[in-house]
Amino acid sequence: MGDPALSRRGFLAASAAAGLSMTALSACGGDSDGGSSGTTTIEWWNISTTQPTKDVWAGLAKQFEAQNPDVKIKIVQLENDAYKSKMTALTASGKLPDIFHTWGGGVLKQQIDAGLVEDLTDRTKEWADGLLPVAREPYLFDDKAYGIPFDIGMIGFWYNKALFKQAGISTPPTTWSGFLDAVRKLKSAGITPLALAGKEKWPGMYYWAYLAMRTAGIDALQKASDDKDFTGEGLVQAGQHLQDLVDLQPFQKGFLGAAYSSPTGQAATVGNGKAAMELMGQWAPVVEADMGKGLGTNLGFFPFPEVEGGQGALTEVFGGGGGHALRAGAPQAAVDFLKFFASAATDTELVKKTGVLPVVPAAESALTDPNLKAVQTQLKAATGFQLYLDQAYAPAVGQEVNDSVAALIAGSKSPQQVTESITKVAKEEQ
Template sequence: MSLSRRGVVLLAASALLMAGCGGGGGDTGAAPASSANAKVTVEWWNISTTEPLKSFWVQKVKEYQAAHPNVTIKNVPIENEAFKAKLSTVTQSGKTPDLYTTWGGGVLKQQVDAGLVKDLSSEAATWLADFTPAALSAYQFDSKTYAVPNDIGMVGFWYNKKLFAKAGITEPPGTWTAYLDAVKKLKAAGITPIALAGKEKWPGHYYWAYLAMRVAGLDALKQAAVDDDFNKPDFVTAGAKLKELVDLQPFQKGFLGAGYGTPDGQAAVMGNGKAAMELMGQWAPTVQKDAGKGLGDDLGFFPFPAVEGGKGNVADAFGGGGGYAVGANAPAAAVDFLKFLSSADIHRQTVETGAVLPVLKGEESIVKDPNLSVVATQLAGASGFQLYLDQAYPPAVGAEVNDSVAALIAGQKTPEQVADAITQVAKSE
């Protein structure tokens, strides 16, 4: 999806809802220094291709341009997977858009190391202070800030309460064994247990990542980034646990060719009541409604279950957020426009659309949607937070995680082969 995705948060997610004074953005009307007397265009690549943000950003661009008649904001929304491919191509040529979506982590770090990203630490110091530390941490390296967050959240299971009840499941499963049992009950009731976008790969990596967290623990995932070793028994066990699920054939027919936000993709299957669950981030209800009909009051949320005997804490969350980086050669207007988007007033409006969760201090009360409130509550009580693996690790390693896990789900790789393939790529980086 245009989301997915998928950002980075390396601190405890409890900081997400940290109380504090409201704020953000300061004066949003000051003219950008470099464009005070000349026409300037800011090219803004983002992944808001679905409602409500698609139209919301169009309106905000109009408002900004009305206040800054010498500035043209070229709003370029690009679907998530296409965005990644397009951005990779331009960064390999040594360029970036003026302002663009980033999820932080290893991908942003490579862009920073290549000198492609503006250091915002000093230029944006006065308004960076308004963000929660957890939200900012994804975009900070060596005590410098290279992007500004716009969203934060976590991945968990979104489920259809009506289909759960039809299958005789009285409460969301709290352990992996209970989860597998729920899948069996759903199948026995003639219900497709899980919707999955097998074609896009990144949704499948959520399963392996969470199982690695529950089996091996957060420290093991962090250590693997240091010693480049995913061949350890716990990572193989994570794959074996996923294979237990795959062997139950829980996904919708044709899932290997399914996209995420397409009319016949994962979100639509879930939103149209054709599957009982999907493992997805906080944006899921919005995309379910956009791609399908949406479930309304029948939609519920539960965290990824514990794995019996695992070293991980069941209260550890997995996910990330989304933010915006400024290209190293972007005009000053790009930073000013980002300041406008990040102001307390505009971000409050963004949160009120229901498409994002707060990243500014003191905004937690804005979240009115009951499902998003559940996510926010889970985050508030999280004992630790792990960034999406395809963002936390260097791009080649993250891509291999996605590819190898997809191969396991397709029955083309064993758990041992998945662990070894990721290790080999990590060691070659």
């Protein structure tokens, strides 16, 4: 699996949105339109449902079609949770789309083990070797490439500088106790400290995962997965630290029913100045501006604080990347599209127009946003990287992490019960 230290890293990102009801979708797979036209239709499934990404990606598909008149790209877009549900069903049916969004990790490994994913090693080597190495890691298994990245990134706190100033907070907190103090100051000033999409569970998981990294250390999460035992003291303490935050009632009114990317959801709440912070990936500014007004120069970024006495470091980062994989036996046109999507010209356009971080070194010069530069600085200085838990772990285990942490935040599970529930599912997966 390549460097085992790196393989525990990786990047998730993309415009990770979720929450719309699933729609019935047609079966997938490349085909020919028949007749004398000889046109190949490629289905491209992705999660880029928010603007400007949705239109930019549609425009790129048109560019590719113009360059390849015998190929038609059929785009299918679903929000994050609906996409995961649909892909789980398609994986079980044994038929995946020609090109599909992947975060790598345990979910992709499951699809590979089922023989459903194309080995891209030889078909992409000529150009894929030039991509940022760490961005490729989530898609490498036994030194073989099963996906091509289009994005890298990390999770951190996005905050409203004006609201911090209003509450008398001069600098972002660097310790967990300092963070809790900041939450108290914001509440005292009549400001909602945090926005959370409680309906969707994965945004809440970020808190527990980071607290686990800061308390038990980054290696503890991998060890817990390997040992099928998440009940170690450090992981229980992570839940206790999260409980301390929840007890302060820091989230917006109605957060348990809130989506991430809806007009009243997490991103909009921050983008409209109704909450001071959100814990989210580097796509956050784009979605805040799409769903709300956006904060412009009032928006700032800071890394997840250290936990005093913990085993983790501020430079250990939690995040992921977005990539594309192909179904086994996908036509050459699908490989050609991945090459097009990973070109310097395309990546430069993505960086300029959609706020992603570059995976093609030649596109780095297009990065001008100060907040995204701050994220990239954190990434480049990272001494450790943990892939999103709901992607790094087997799907059932990742889902249980999300569900159990959501239950803790909702007040129906204790920190100890969170670790016991995850352990139970991990053992059942053996």
